[in-house]
Amino acid sequence: MSETNSQQNINTAVTLLERYAEGKRNFSEANLGNADLQGVDLKGSDFSYADLNEANLNGANLRGCDLSFANLSQANLQDADLRGALLFSADLRQADLKGAKLEKADCDRSTHFPQDFDPAQVGLQIKDG
Template sequence: MSETNSQHIVNTAMTLKQRYAEGKRNFNGANLGNADLQGVDLKGSDFSYADLSEANLNSANLRGCDFSFANLSQANLQDADLRGALLFSTDLRQANLKGAKLEKADCDRTTHFPQKFDPAQVGLQIKDLPK
């Protein structure tokens, strides 16, 4: 049985943390622009198509999260753990990725990175988008 959030779009950091604590992991389409999520543990969550632009995710545990088609532009991902994350067609323009752990995360050629960012240098794997 698949979980849906169709009737409960997450749009505040407090709601997100509460739903995660309840065992929910589907935050597809969440509207969390400018949210303060510093140091939060959200591993294994689905943030596909979510808006996390300008969010503070400094030191957050985002291992294995799905950020496909998400907007993380200008987000603070400094020291965040993104190992194993899905970054297909993710907008990371002007994001702070300093110290972010990105080993074994997957991206594709439509993923947008900050200028002068080298995905291969941090262990990102460029793949074709799954069908």
């Protein structure tokens, strides 16, 4: 039974990086709150519904990642590469997005951004449902 839910057992940075190195990209529902993922390359991964609350993703490569419905509140996304990422209904309320590359990333009106953050100014595309 544990094999069918293997992506739900992702709860440490080490496990995540091992699975990524094995070629796995489905980390939906991963529980990575407070994980230190500074500077890691996770491009093309599925982190939909994942808990990345307070995760350190400073300088991480998250190009093309699916972060829909992910909890990224209070995450450190400074200088992270989120180009082409899916941010539908993601919670980025208190995330640090300083220097983050967000061109061609998609979000919707349910995506929560930090106060005074202007999605259009950084090249985010707001899709209407």
